Amino acid sequence: MKAVALECGFELAGIAAAEPVREAAYYRQWVADGFAGEMRYLTDRRAALRDDPRTLLPSARSILCVGKLYNGPQPYSTQFAGDDLAWISRYAWGEDYHDVLRRGLARAVDRLRALADGPFEWKICVDTAPLLERAYARHAGLGWIAKNTCLINQAMGSWFFLGELLLSLDLAPDEPPPDRCGTCTRCIEACPTQAIVPTGLAEGPAWALDARLCISYFTIELRGPVPEALRPGIGRHVFGCDICQDVCPWNRRAPLTTDRAFAPAHFAPRLEKLAALSEGEFREMFRGTAIPRARYSGFLRNVAIAMGNAGEGKFRAPLEKLATSPEPMVAEAARWALRQ
Numbered sequence: 001m002k003a004v005a006l007e008c009g010f011e012l013a014g015i016a017a018a019e020p021v022r023e024a025a026y027y028r029q030w031v032a033d034g035f036a037g038e039m040r041y042l043t044d045r046r047a048a049l050r051d052d053p054r055t056l057l058p059s060a061r062s063i064l065c066v067g068k069l070y071n072g073p074q075p076y077s078t079q080f081a082g083d084d085l086a087w088i089s090r091y092a093w094g095e096d097y098h099d100v101l102r103r104g105l106a107r108a109v110d111r112l113r114a115l116a117d118g119p120f121e122w123k124i125c126v127d128t129a130p131l132l133e134r135a136y137a138r139h140a141g142l143g144w145i146a147k148n149t150c151l152i153n154q155a156m157g158s159w160f161f162l163g164e165l166l167l168s169l170d171l172a173p174d175e176p177p178p179d180r181c182g183t184c185t186r187c188i189e190a191c192p193t194q195a196i197v198p199t200g201l202a203e204g205p206a207w208a209l210d211a212r213l214c215i216s217y218f219t220i221e222l223r224g225p226v227p228e229a230l231r232p233g234i235g236r237h238v239f240g241c242d243i244c245q246d247v248c249p250w251n252r253r254a255p256l257t258t259d260r261a262f263a264p265a266h267f268a269p270r271l272e273k274l275a276a277l278s279e280g281e282f283r284e285m286f287r288g289t290a291i292p293r294a295r296y297s298g299f300l301r302n303v304a305i306a307m308g309n310a311g312e313g314k315f316r317a318p319l320e321k322l323a324t325s326p327e328p329m330v331a332e333a334a335r336w337a338l339r340q
């Protein structure tokens, strides 16, 4: 199974049992604490589906969990100068990972079909299914869930995506590796908006991510205005955030992907160029990437905030134009940026 996954372009592979895990209780607590913000797909009826992977495939016995590297040779955001350049997070530079991982897992299914003794049922999941991907990947031995809440692999760091193949086959599960964060707190200290917060839980993780404070949430998921007090912390981020992974010692020598699908189409584009994009040009520029998830209006809101944070006089004219946007959220962000 694992050899097939490696042949199909995944660097990490392991097996977890398709059973409920104790992390589901922590997920419920996280939702109850309001940490999901307005991400309703995490809190509505789909929240309960996360209790048991068999809600996704009733015959499931095992989960083949895979990891795919996306790291490129480009500098980390924390080492990259240029106030007039926008930061798009590392994971979104190339082709949309949902498509790339699904393709790889579909190839794996074909190979397994040829190898298996008899028929089996399967289901591919990548990100969007109501499945606790990090928790199952941990049980499959792919890494530990770190203080920054990312899954880290001792040899590979954390620049990898997760995907799963639910299978009706009975396979021997792997063991979760030990937590190797130790006494380190670099990610917690480096987060510009203090989004990694103590849980105070007697049992369970000591740290959680309050998405309502996270730049990644603001710039990708949030559909309304970003709370004003948190805008300065966003810096020049226009889509996602890499800081808590950039500063992690386990990513100091993180390996690079060899998959050309993740080669950057637009590395650190100029903010002025982004501010001038029409909706059609926005769609054209980022077609096939994960960026349209932010939507045109959300993206322009992010660009306006980044320009305000840069505080450069040359951004006055593009911001004055954005301030006349028919989209109130964009116009308001541009007015705020002009005040900065």
Ligand code: B12
Residues within 6 Å of the ligand: 022, 023, 024, 026, 027, 030, 039, 042, 089, 090, 091, 126, 127, 128, 129, 130, 131, 132, 133, 134, 135, 145, 148, 149, 150, 151, 152, 158, 159, 160, 161, 162, 163, 203, 204, 205, 209, 211, 214, 216, 217, 220, 221, 239, 240, 241, 242, 244
């Ligand atoms: C919602 C979501 C977000 C939200 C919330 C993130 C968060 N940390 O919860 C936002 C928009 C902020 C986000 C941001 C990012 N995301 Co995101 N996101 C998701 C999504 C869809 C659900 C995650 C979720 O359920 N969160 C709620 C929390 C409570 O669940 P959890 O993170 O799984 O946490 C578990 C652990 O904390 C665990 N736990 C930890 N320690 C311990 C200890 C004990 C004792 C116990 C009992 C439990 C426990 O319990 C929790 C429940 O299982 C997943 C895909 C999926 N279906 O799982 C991708 C996913 C987590 N995201 C991913 C990525 C790449 C990112 C970003 C790096 C993108 C970017 N550059 O901006 C950032 C990283 C920010 C960060 N530090 O986490 C990858 C992570 C890969 C990896 N190596 O970890 C995933 C897996 C998508 C994928 N298929 O590859 N994301």
Ligand code: SF4
Residues within 6 Å of the ligand: 148, 190, 191, 192, 193, 194, 195, 196, 209, 213, 214, 215, 216, 241, 242, 243, 244, 245
């Ligand atoms: S992604 Fe950025 S804002 Fe979110 S927790 Fe990490 S450093 Fe903080």
Ligand code: SF4
Residues within 6 Å of the ligand: 146, 147, 148, 149, 180, 181, 182, 184, 185, 186, 187, 188, 244, 247, 248, 249, 250
């Ligand atoms: S920076 Fe330190 S505490 Fe944070 S995830 Fe990395 S090793 Fe863990």
